Amino acid sequence: MELDPKYDHYDFPTKAPIEAPGHPGYLKPEEQAQVAQLRMMLEAEGFTKRLDTLTLLRFLRARKFDVNAAKQMFADCEKWRAETNLDDTVSTWEFPEKAQLFDYYPQYYHKTDKDGRPVYIEQLGKIDIAALNKISTPDRMLTNLAVEYERLADDRLPACSRKSGHLLETCCSIIDLKGVSLGKATSVYSQIQSTSALSQNYYPERLGHLFLINCPWGFSAIWSIIKGWLDPVTVKKIHILGSGYQNELLTHIPAENLPVEFGGTCNCEGGCHLSNMGPWREEQWANPPKKDAPAPAEPEAKEAAAPAEAEAKPEEAKAAA
Template sequence: MSNSAPAAVATNDTLPGRVGNLTPEQQHALDEFKELIKAEGVFVPERHDDHYVLRFLRARKFHLGNTHKMFIDCENWRKELGVDALMDTFVFEEEDAVRKCYPRYYHNIDKAGRPIYIEHIGAIDIKTLFKITDEDRMTKQHVLSYEKLIRDRMPACSKLAGRHIEQCCTILDLKGVSLRQFANAFGFIKRTSAIAQNYYPEMMGKMYVINAPMMFTSVWGMVKPLLDEVTVKKIVILGSNYQAVLLSDIDADKLPKTLGGDCTCAELGGDCQKGEPGPWKDSRYNKSVAA
């Protein structure tokens, strides 16, 4: 009879490689990696919980050497950019003006309890954007958005769902996009994609690319090599008839009317983008919101 421990059984639909659904080998890798970073003095208890560490392990298929490099690269990057201080020191005063030429926002949750993140790529005016702000400030704002996602949005979604939520449902709207327009924005999109993949791994649960024009095939060929194969499998490319697919994963009252849902954020002044409704705005789920 084998003395090896049985593989963990998934509970509450926990996906493989997560807390509550680890094989003995994966659990051993997690324990060994945590001991390693503790011995090196880079372990930060309040930030490096098992959920966080497992995202890096999954991103590198539980290979300890590759995970270690990714993890240390991330920690060094955080120190160089001063990420931990951004929440308290960085103020993006140009936010409203930037949204007009680069519309992107969080808006409620999908049926899986994940925050919905929306970008209207076709509305990006990169020339106007960098007259209002600069790339350094945009990068810091982008990073700050991820930090708020981890510190505020995800915990609120987890509390509402009664289980750990650590991934997003992303909608990229290409309505009105041109190849020239995308080419102008490609450099910035490439850099922000690298930040997501290298320093915030395993946080995309699903991505819908909607209103994709015919020329998107060539553009997708440019973007695809920037992403790993696991990420590519999470991406769904849709044309203009996308509403039924979105509504299969998102309740109509959680989806902006401009994207085929029912929400107009009337209670927030009729601006879904500016209001950013969700459990993170509810004091029952987010302790940082005033009751």
């Protein structure tokens, strides 16, 4: 994968662990050309942020490498970011009602699966919309979800990539439907629709595996509706499990990383749902988010002969870059 020195300033591995079409480290020449084409088209329309190769590849994969469709998706995402003032919000966001909200709707990242990806957990069966609306607002809850997606991109996934030694761009999600009754069904699936729309439209190619556990009787009928909201590629990543899900989860997630209530052995002090444990909190692997990191130092002035030497040895200069 060719990197662009103007935008690609990665401090973590950039090669995917498994060869797959359109994934970093395994690009065909025409796919690399489509990245350059998409970047050029976006620059021509005045976009200057998030034009790095990994980001553009995610949008291209989400649109089956249709460059025009990927450009439109990217432009729509940037419009949404501007309308919500997301860039500024991320750096200043505070969500003090989090602990209270998690009594009625736990949503959290917790350690990693066996592939090194962050594990994300939601317990939809605990949703109580009336109680949630007394503590916060739907807009604030969606904003918090977007902020957590931003933190997934920077700094959770980079830390996981450093620890695993290869690029990780997706997470392993567990959605627990225990307690979802017919009375809750409308509010629960309305919540799924709004959150899935946000993830699909603005954070493409972030799903590795999704385990729906404790699926209630009759869920297959509901699932047939939900599938209509999702991309077919996404549907293939989703595993529908009943109450006997523990062995399947432990096939993908180490017992010591999986909370006790889901069949693992982890029991973080204060509760796994509030611990935010993972490589992103381990000094060896964590780096400050880019928005908070100090700007790189200006390179020292080189002797006049240096440019001539680089020009005389283009292969060595390219390798060094």
